Amino acid sequence: MKFTLFLFGFIIAVSNCSARSVTDEEWSQFKTKHGKSYSEVEDIRRRQIFADNVNNVEKHNEEYRKGSSTFKMGLNKFSDMLPDEMPRGLTPKTQKRIAIPFSSIKVNQISQVVEESRGPTF
Numbered sequence: 001m002k003f004t005l006f007l008f009g010f011i012i013a014v015s016n017c018s019a020r021s022v023t024d025e026e027w028s029q030f031k032t033k034h035g036k037s038y039s040e041v042e043d044i045r046r047r048q049i050f051a052d053n054v055n056n057v058e059k060h061n062e063e064y065r066k067g068s069s070t071f072k073m074g075l076n077k078f079s080d081m082l083p084d085e086m087p088r089g090l091t092p093k094t095q096k097r098i099a100i101p102f103s104s105i106k107v108n109q110i111s112q113v114v115e116e117s118r119g120p121t122f
Contacts, residue, residue, distance in 0.1 A: 020058070022051045034077040050080040 027047050038046050057073045064072050
């Protein structure tokens with residue numbers, strides 16, 4: 001019981017650190033739209049994650065409006081999740097990049113270099 005109260009207090013304290021908190025209506029609409037429902041404690045946690053993601057999207061889109069980014073971001077059914085909770089394949093991939101000076105590649109070698117950089121296929 002004490003741990004639950006501590007956790008609840010900690011989550012509330014952390015939630016006050018967001019640049020902008022989401023309104024009850026925004027949170028409720030998100031959950032309704034995407035069929036989400038949580039226990040009381042989990043709801044507080046998910047709402048904070050959602051608020052952080054809303055802030056990140058708004059910050060990024062401001063950069064887009066200024067011309068500092070080439071794409072806009074939006075919210076979706078995963079907006080109340082942390083990156084490590086996302087289904088596999090939805091987070092940005094870390095790809096192995098190879099640097100080969102262009103002048104050292106002959107035209108007929110390009111397809112071979114591309115195939116080698118992809119690695120094994122399963």
